[in-house]
Amino acid sequence: MKQLNEYKQNRWYYIFYIICRVLLAYAFLVAGMVKILGERFASGLSPLHPMGAYLEALHHTGYYYTFIGIAQVIAAIFLLIPRTVTLGALLYLPIIVNIWILSFAVRFEGSHVTSPLMVLANLYILMWNYDKWKYILPFGDLTKQVNYKQLKKHDSKFPFIFFTGVLATFILVILYGIYGHEVMPENSLKDCNSQFVGKDHQEAGAAFCECIHTSGNPLDDCLAAYENAKL
Structure with a gap:
C-alpha cells in the first residue's frame, strides 16, 4: 500500500x-x-x-x-x-x-x-x-485503513x-x-474485398466477403469456407 x-x-x-x-x-x-x-x-x-x-x-x-x-x-x-x-x-x-x-x-x-x-x-x-x-x-492485507483524500503534494x-x-x-x-487475423469481415462489402486486392486467394476472399455481406452466414462458416477454398 x-x-x-x-x-x-x-x-x-x-x-x-x-x-x-x-x-x-x-x-x-x-x-x-x-x-x-x-x-x-x-x-x-x-x-x-x-x-x-x-x-x-x-x-x-x-x-x-x-x-x-x-x-x-x-x-x-x-x-x-x-x-x-x-x-x-x-x-x-x-x-x-x-x-x-x-x-x-x-x-x-x-x-x-x-x-x-x-x-x-x-x-x-x-x-x-x-x-x-x-x-x-479472499487474500492480502486486511487492514481497514483507506485513503479517500486526494494527495495535496505531487x-x-x-x-x-x-x-x-x-x-x-x-x-x-x-x-x-x-x-492479428488473416481476414476480417470489415464493415462493408467494399472494404472487405479491398483487403484481398493484389493478394493470393483473391477469389476465395471475394467468396468470403459475399458469404458475410450478401448471404449473411455466420462468421465461422464463412471462415471455414475460405480456408477450404484456399486449398
Missing part, C-alpha cells in the same frame, strides 16, 4: 488517471444514450454483418436494451464523481470486458482495438483505487518507463488489430 501511495503522489500518474476516467465516461455516455433513446447502436452496420446481426437482435430486446444503456450511463457518471469512481469502475468492468470478447469473437473493426484499451484503462482506475475495494478479495518527475509501456501497449494492440 505504501508503494501505491507513492505512485499516487506523482502528478503524471494522476493526470493519466483523470484522462482515463474522462475518456471512459465519455464513451459510455454516448453509447448508453443511444440505447436509452431507442436507437440501434452502429445503425450503419448491415444486419448481415456478424456484429450487425448481434446489434440488430439486441435492439429488439425491448427494455433489456434500455437497461444496458442505463447501466452504461450510470457507470459513466460514477466514474466522473470522485466519491463513486471505484463503484463506477467495478460496474464498468464486466460491461467493457463483454464488449471486448464480443468484438474479438466477431472480428468487429474498430472495437476490437478500442475495447481492449478501454479494459486496460479501467483496470488502471481500479488499481489506483485498490485500497477501497481490496477487502472483497511529484512532477515524469515516469518514462511507465508511459513507454503505455505507448508500447497501445502500438501492440493496434498492430494486433491490423495484422
Whole structure:
C-alpha cells in the first residue's frame, strides 16, 4: 500500500488517471444514450454483418436494451464523481470486458482495438483505487485503513518507463488489430474485398466477403469456407 501511495503522489500518474476516467465516461455516455433513446447502436452496420446481426437482435430486446444503456450511463457518471469512481469502475468492468470478447469473437473493426484499451484503462482506475475495494478479495492485507483524500503534494518527475509501456501497449494492440487475423469481415462489402486486392486467394476472399455481406452466414462458416477454398 505504501508503494501505491507513492505512485499516487506523482502528478503524471494522476493526470493519466483523470484522462482515463474522462475518456471512459465519455464513451459510455454516448453509447448508453443511444440505447436509452431507442436507437440501434452502429445503425450503419448491415444486419448481415456478424456484429450487425448481434446489434440488430439486441435492439429488439425491448427494455433489456434500455437497461444496458442505463447501466452504461450510470457507470459513466460514477466514474466522473470522485466519491463513486471505484463503484463506477467495478460496474464498468464486466460491461467493457463483454464488449471486448464480443468484438474479438466477431472480428468487429474498430472495437476490437478500442475495447481492449478501454479494459486496460479501467483496470488502471481500479488499481489506483485498490485500497477501497481490496477487502472483497479472499487474500492480502486486511487492514481497514483507506485513503479517500486526494494527495495535496505531487511529484512532477515524469515516469518514462511507465508511459513507454503505455505507448508500447497501445502500438501492440493496434498492430494486433491490423495484422492479428488473416481476414476480417470489415464493415462493408467494399472494404472487405479491398483487403484481398493484389493478394493470393483473391477469389476465395471475394467468396468470403459475399458469404458475410450478401448471404449473411455466420462468421465461422464463412471462415471455414475460405480456408477450404484456399486449398
